Amino acid sequence: MSNSVIGALRANLSLDSTRFERGARRAQGSANSLRRSIMTISAGVAAMGTGMAAAIRGQLSAIDDLGKAAHRIGIPVEDLSRLQHAADLSAVSMGNLEASLQRLAREMVENEDKFSAIGVAVRDAEGNMRPIRDALADLADVMQAMPEGAERTALAYDLMGRQGAALIPMLEGGAEGLRTMTEEAERLGLTVEGSTYDAVASFNDNLSRLTAAVRGFVREITERLAPVMAGISDAVVAAIGGFRSMPEWLQRASVAATGLTVALAPLAAGLALIVGGLGALAAPVLATVGVIAAAAGAWAAFRSQLEPTPETLDAVVDAQEKLN
Template sequence: MTSAVIGALRVNLGLDSAAFQDGLKKAQSGLSRFGSMAKTGLMAGAAAAAAGLAAFGVSVKGAIDAADDMSKMAQKIGIPIEELSRLKYVADLSGVSMQTLATGVRKLSVNMTDALAKPTSEVAAAFQKLGIELTNADGSMRSSQDILVQLSDKFAAMPDGAEKTALAMKLLGKSGAEMIPLLNGGSEALRQMMAEADSFGQVFTKEMAPTRRPSMTISRG
């Protein structure tokens, strides 16, 4: 083989080697960038998944806490949690706060009991004037929700004014005046909104409330 041929081969081999090295470097650089992008993508995906799980956890906790609060309030007022959550839905639509609703319904229950115990009292006379029977056919006391629904018809038929406000406060306590917007629509509107609460999944049941076990103190001997 002549020296000219050998020289040409060396030149070609050198060029091929240089091209190979350059290609290898580019490939390594591309892989590095891909790895970086993949890592960033995975980290972003993991962060999004973590954020989603956190939001879901907050949502679940919020629902549990709401059910727990509703259960406690229902026990304080003395009405089923289902009835209270329906009334809360109506109160929200009427611009009446939960605290106002709870106070009014609690006072109504107390007045119902007092009116049955003292038929000649002023509060008993107020129920009688409105034509509201406090007991069922079997002699058992009607629920406060039933009475509230009937009261709404009476209030809807009355003009707004001092007499209506005074009557509301007599039967529902200090929250009576604030509850007038809830009652002014009448029983048909009240029942319709209560039915909406069921349709929209706004009704809590006692099974939804978390069970609170009393803490136990272990004495050490």
């Protein structure tokens, strides 16, 4: 093969190699870009899920609180949820709204003449108590017709208590203004149905029961473990007491065994972490107590059999010298 042919082949191979490397780099860049896009989308989905879960938890709590407030007032939760939106638009707090409606409901029952004096009926044609929302709408018309000033404020205070004056911005548009705001709450999906509140209340009650069940389970386990733990602590106390009553040479032997156990404790802890268990962390302490307890038990068992003979004393002296 001539040199010219070989040179041409080398040139072609070099060009092909360059094109291949360039294509590989483009493919790698595309793969990295796709990976970053997927990671960004995944992070966004995770954040959205976290935010949605937090929002749902917040709504569960808000619906539960709203339903309990409706029970305290004596008003359907549907009506209170719509009035809450009207209060929000008028910068009236939920606390002022609840207190004012509670006072209004009490005045409707106890002082009907106050309402009759301003032309507001608290009972229907059949003698039944009218809904609070209807009496509030009529009161809004009365307040709308009154000039702004002390007289209107005094009326709000008289029928709705100290917080009643805070409701004047919500009522000064009359029944029509109040109805516009409550209808807007319906369109925005802010109305809480009674069945929704019942489901939320049942869910929260079940959570409370579940928490109580877990607490009761732990308590039962604790009650069963208490005698065992008491027995272990009694054994430890007895072992320590027995250790003090042992001869000096036996105490030294126990201390030596304890020191060996403590020296091996880091190794035992490392092995425990490797296998993923935590039980070995307590092994040095348990072994120490075991050594002391065994020594104390052996001494208590055989002390009565030992007699102060010369041979026995010589054996004790020999053992002590070996330890030293």
